[in-house]
Structures are given as structure tokens and as C-alpha cells.
Amino acid sequence: MDGQLEVTKKQFPRHKLFNRELPTLMYGFGDSSPSNPESVDVLEDILIDYINNTCVEAARVAGRRSKVTVDDFKFVLRKDPKKLARVEELLAMNKEIESARTLF
Numbered sequence: 001m002d003g004q005l006e007v008t009k010k011q012f013p014r015h016k017l018f019n020r021e022l023p024t025l026m027y028g029f030g031d032s033s034p035s036n037p038e039s040v041d042v043l044e045d046i047l048i049d050y051i052n053n054t055c056v057e058a059a060r061v062a063g064r065r066s067k068v069t070v071d072d073f074k075f076v077l078r079k080d081p082k083k084l085a086r087v088e089e090l091l092a093m094n095k096e097i098e099s100a101r102t103l104f
Contacts (some may be wrong), residue, residue: 018044 022043023035031039058072070091077084 016041016044018047022047 057076061072062068
């Protein structure tokens with residue numbers, strides 16, 4: 001190898017991780033209620049693949065470091081301004097929540 005760390009995707013069984021949340025999201029975006037189970041399964045496969053690919057890319061950015069950081073994910077999402085803005089918003093909200101917790 002030429003100094004790059006090889007990151008491989010780990011295959012794992014899909015245990016319907018988002019089966020409760022996806023039909024609600026689908027309904028919110030205009031799907032019928034109840035959602036077709038096959039549609040939920042397809043959307044879940046797409047979602048899990050996206051999450052897996054994003055994590056693999058963040059691990060590649062991290063390189064030989066032992067930990068993937070938030071900045072690695074920001075770098076991966078840098079070309080998608082909407083997603084990057086949402087990450088920034090959630091991080092700011094998390095800071096607010098943490099500072100509010102320290103007050104109580």
C-alpha cells in the first residue's frame with residue numbers, strides 16, 4: 001500500500017432498525033397510512049447504505065487516527081450544504097442543552 005489505510009465495509013444483518021420511525025416520516029412526506037412494508041424495507045436499505053457509506057468515508061478521512069471525529073463527518077458532508085448546515089445546527093443545539101444541564 002502507498003501509505004493509505006484500507007477501510008472496508010462491514011456487512012451486518014439488517015434487523016429492521018428503523019421500522020418504527022420510517023413509516024411516520026414517510027407519512028409526513030405524503031405517503032399513505034399505513035405505509036407499504038416493502039417500501040419501508042427499501043427505504044431502510046437505502047438509509048443504512050447511506051449511513052454506512054458516510055461512516056466509511058469519515059473513517060478514510062480520519063486515516064490512521066484511532067477515532068473518527070465530528071470534523072471528519074463535516075469534511076465528508078462539505079459538498080452538501082443542507083446536510084452540513086443541519087449538522088452545525090444540531091451541534092449548536094447540543095451545546096445549548098449541555099450548558100443548560102450544567103445549570104441544574
